[in-house]
Amino acid sequence: xxRNLKYCLVILNQPLDKCYxxxxxxxxxxxxxxxxxxxxxxxxxGHRESFLPEFINGDFDSIRPEVREYYTLKGCELISTxxxxxxxxxxxLQVLQKKIEEKGLQVDVIVTLGGLTGRFDQIMxxxxxxxxxxxxxxxxxxxxxxxxLIYLLQPGKHKLHVDTGLxxxxxxxxxxxxxxxxxxxTGLKWxxxxxxxxxGTLVSTSNTYDGSxxxxxxxxxxxxxxxxxKI
Amino acid sequence: MEREFTPLxxxxxxGNLKYCLVILNQPLDKCYxxxxxxxxxxxxxxxxxxxxxxxxxGHRESFLPEFINGDFDSIRPEVREYYTLKGCELISTxxxxxxxxxxxLQVLQKKIEEKGLQGKHKLHVDTGLxxxxxxxxxxxxxxxxxxxTGLKWxxxxxxxxxGTLVSTSNTYDGSxxxxxxxxxxxxxxxxxKI
Numbered sequence: 001x002x003r004n005l006k007y008c009l010v011i012l013n014q015p016l017d018k019c020y021x022x023x024x025x026x027x028x029x030x031x032x033x034x035x036x037x038x039x040x041x042x043x044x045x046g047h048r049e050s051f052l053p054e055f056i057n058g059d060f061d062s063i064r065p066e067v068r069e070y071y072t073l074k075g076c077e078l079i080s081t082x083x084x085x086x087x088x089x090x091x092x093l094q095v096l097q098k099k100i101e102e103k104g105l106q107v108d109v110i111v112t113l114g115g116l117t118g119r120f121d122q123i124m125x126x127x128x129x130x131x132x133x134x135x136x137x138x139x140x141x142x143x144x145x146x147x148x149l150i151y152l153l154q155p156g157k158h159k160l161h162v163d164t165g166l167x168x169x170x171x172x173x174x175x176x177x178x179x180x181x182x183x184x185x186t187g188l189k190w191x192x193x194x195x196x197x198x199x200g201t202l203v204s205t206s207n208t209y210d211g212s213x214x215x216x217x218x219x220x221x222x223x224x225x226x227x228x229x230k231i
Numbered sequence: 232m233e234r235e236f237t238p239l240x241x242x243x244x245x246g247n248l249k250y251c252l253v254i255l256n257q258p259l260d261k262c263y264x265x266x267x268x269x270x271x272x273x274x275x276x277x278x279x280x281x282x283x284x285x286x287x288x289g290h291r292e293s294f295l296p297e298f299i300n301g302d303f304d305s306i307r308p309e310v311r312e313y314y315t316l317k318g319c320e321l322i323s324t325x326x327x328x329x330x331x332x333x334x335x336l337q338v339l340q341k342k343i344e345e346k347g348l349q350g351k352h353k354l355h356v357d358t359g360l361x362x363x364x365x366x367x368x369x370x371x372x373x374x375x376x377x378x379x380t381g382l383k384w385x386x387x388x389x390x391x392x393x394g395t396l397v398s399t400s401n402t403y404d405g406s407x408x409x410x411x412x413x414x415x416x417x418x419x420x421x422x423x424k425i
Contacts, residue, residue, distance in 0.1 A: 087399070087400075119364060119422070120366075120420045121364055121365070121366035121368070121399035121400060121401075121420050122399060122400070124366065124368045124370075124397055124399055124420070125397060125399040125400070127393065128393050128394070128397040128399075131393040131394035132394060175371070176370060176371075176393055177369075177372075177373070177392060177393030177394055178371070178372045178373060178392070178393070179318075179371070179372060181292040181295065181317060181318075182292060194316075196317060196318040198318070198371060198372070199370055199371030199372070199416075200371060200416070201318055220292060222393075222394070
């Protein structure tokens with residue numbers, strides 16, 4: 001992460017990757033969605049006080065009683081979001097946006113840990129939250145877990161800098177919600193030119209970079225970018 | 232048995248009528264826009280593609296038919312090229328004993344059967360190996376008409392789509408049977424007791 005990048009950290013209910021320590025330190029704001037608090041609690045045993053989230057939201061059907069008690073005692077805000085029509089992750093972003101506005105924070109990106117492994121339906125729910133996020137938070141939201149990152153590209157032109165040195169050797173473009181009829185890229189080993197991407201037609205997976213350090217993507221519909229992280 | 236039918240129902244602004252749209256080689260009426268949106272499936276018979284191509288100038292990508300059939304003696308080369316590039320299926324039906332329209336209906340019926348557009352499914356979920364979650368995920372494209380029974384949170388002619396509604400963390404009502412009716416491919420996912 002760049003020294004000056006301003007980001008909020010969201011922790012979901014999946015095994016936490018080691019990078020959480022580094023990400024925690026430089027985050028402007030940190031939140032757990034329900035059972036994400038269990039994950040944080042367990043992995044920070046021995047130095048829990050250095051890892052206190054600003055809030056934990058959810059319907060609280062996953063957070064363990066002793067975990068809830070601990071963070072309440074330590075002054076973390078526990079925000080009940082019982083709405084069953086949305087996931088804890090979606091609701092976490094809603095609460096986060098309110099906090100960002102209240103505190104007048106300047107935020108460049110929301111970094112989410114978890115959400116990409118485990119139950120298939122919940123992985124899909126995480127992807128769906130990215131589709132909804134554009135209506136909730138004005139800044140980009142990325143999800144990271146293990147060696148994968150996902151980021152939803154809105155219709156239009158995008159320039160991705162892929163020269164941090166942390167890039168792994170695969171990437172892809174996945175038209176999850178609907179086909180994209182006009183996709184053009186540069187910087188990939190297999191580029192697209194006004195191509196159609198769609199399930200049943202073409203999905204760009206196992207792609208890689210051409211070495212230029214920059215990938216550009218132009219799309220007419222939301223398109224999921226996914227890439228490898230060197231771990 | 233008496234058949235009931237409302238001929239103008241497709242033209243109504245709201246409604247759940249399931250219909251396919253066929254475009255022939257005549258000037259297209261403005262109602263094509265509204266009819267296009269709510270159709271399950273859209274096809275052009277030969278020169279019908281020219282009509283569509285011309286009238287949709289400026290936003291052609293929003294009006295891509297699933298297939299264009301014919302002996303292709305009417306479709307203009309640039310029109311054929313455009314729709315081929317955009318992933319539409321071009322189906323040659325050279326038989327001179329039938330019109331492009333007739334042959335279009337033949338192809339359409341095959342598609343309706345293949346794609347299970349009368350897509351009714353019955354899943355038996357009473358093996359004892361079912362875990363406690365299930366879901367319906369419209370990967371690839373939205374489904375405009377999904378109806379289920381047997382789930383805790385059922386759907387009735389609902390829209391499923393990323394950004395709209397994705398059915399996750401659903402579960403069963405205990406009946407042991409789930410039925411799903413869908414107008415587009417829909418991914419079923421369920422927990423296995425491990």
